[in-house]
Amino acid sequence: MRFIIYSKALYANWVYYSPDRIAFDAGEGISTILGNKVFAIEKIFLSHGHADHITGLVGLINIRNTGMGDTEKPLTIYYPEGNWRVGELIHYIKKTNRRLQYELEWVPISAGARIQLFSGQCDRYIESFATQHTEGEISLGYKIIEERKRLKETYRDLPQEKILELVRAGKRDEITEIYAKKLFAYGGDSTPLDPDDVREVDILCHDTTFLIDDEREDFKHATLSEALEVALRAQIQEALFAFHISSRYKQTLSELEAKLQEEHPHLPFKVIFIPPGRVFRYE
Numbered sequence: 609m610r611f612i613i614y615s616k617a618l619y620a621n622w623v624y625y626s627p628d629r630i631a632f633d634a635g636e637g638i639s640t641i642l643g644n645k646v647f648a649i650e651k652i653f654l655s656h657g658h659a660d661h662i663t664g665l666v667g668l669i670n671i672r673n674t675g676m677g678d679t680e681k682p683l684t685i686y687y688p689e690g691n692w693r694v695g696e697l698i699h700y701i702k703k704t705n706r707r708l709q710y711e712l713e714w715v716p717i718s719a720g721a722r723i724q725l726f727s728g729q730c731d732r733y734i735e736s737f738a739t740q741h742t743e744g745e746i747s748l749g750y751k752i753i754e755e756r757k758r759l760k761e762t763y764r765d766l767p768q769e770k771i772l773e774l775v776r777a778g779k780r781d782e783i784t785e786i787y788a789k790k791l792f793a794y795g796g797d798s799t800p801l802d803p804d805d806v807r808e809v810d811i812l813c814h815d816t817t818f819l820i821d822d823e824r825e826d827f828k829h830a831t832l833s834e835a836l837e838v839a840l841r842a843q844i845q846e847a848l849f850a851f852h853i854s855s856r857y858k859q860t861l862s863e864l865e866a867k868l869q870e871e872h873p874h875l876p877f878k879v880i881f882i883p884p885g886r887v888f889r890y891e
């Protein structure tokens with residue numbers, strides 16, 4: 609399973625991405641629900657400091673120290689530099705966990721940071737970008753990017769035979785180029801993202817606290833229509849995760865899903881509603 613997600617606006621929100629053993633945010637319940645998988649997590653990326661995105665860290669950090677697993681495995685937590693709520697949590701955790709068996713590192717970052725996840729045949733890394741949350745709340749979004757190789761444009765129409773010839777003649781590097789394949793973007797629970805920040809990403813996880821447009825009062829979070837517009841303008845390739853849905857839609861979620869299908873039958877990507885209050889898995 610690539611993704612395990614729990615999301616219920618105001619209560620708890622987090623995304624676990626298994627290929628890179630990383631989590632985006634750590635709302636309440638993350639360690640209870642992931643069970644032994646908490647020991648797999650190597651890095652956590654916090655979008656901002658609201659309780660529904662960070663309170664799970666208290667339990668997670670503790671269980672990594674005392675649970676049945678590799679209690680010496682290091683853990684790194686990245687967070688938006690200057691976010692005072694996260695600052696207070698760090699202070700509390702440091703004070704109450706003086707004797708951790710593992711190395712716990714807190715790394716403040718700003719937009720445009722690049723954090724290596726994997727290097728080998730291809731490089732995979734996280735890139736952070738700025739998001740807009742409520743006033744005074746410093747927040748970040750994150751993208752998983754993989755560097756891939758492909759034939760340069762001028763060689764793409766050549767017959768296979770010719771390409772093999774060039775490769776045999778030692779020209780592999782000359783005819784190929786590296787490009788950035790954007791696998792996933794996580795926007796936390798911010799207002800509509802800038803499509804340029806998430807352009808041509810395979811899967812976009814976007815706030816959709818309000819599934820019905822006029823139910824939003826202040827300019828906070830996003831509506832489903834706004835998330836759809838971002839996804840269309842950004843040319844999302846595979847799926848839009850409708851994330852951070854308010855629990856007021858729990859009973860009517862399938863109706864709203866059907867309505868979306870009816871109104872937009874030909875979207876170039878799937879829209880996947882993350883049902884509030886239920887563990888959701890996606891391959």
Ligand SMILES: [Zn+2]
Pocket residue numbers: 617618621658660661797852
């Ligand atoms: Zn939230």
Ligand SMILES: [Zn+2]
Pocket residue numbers: 656658741797
């Ligand atoms: Zn928030």
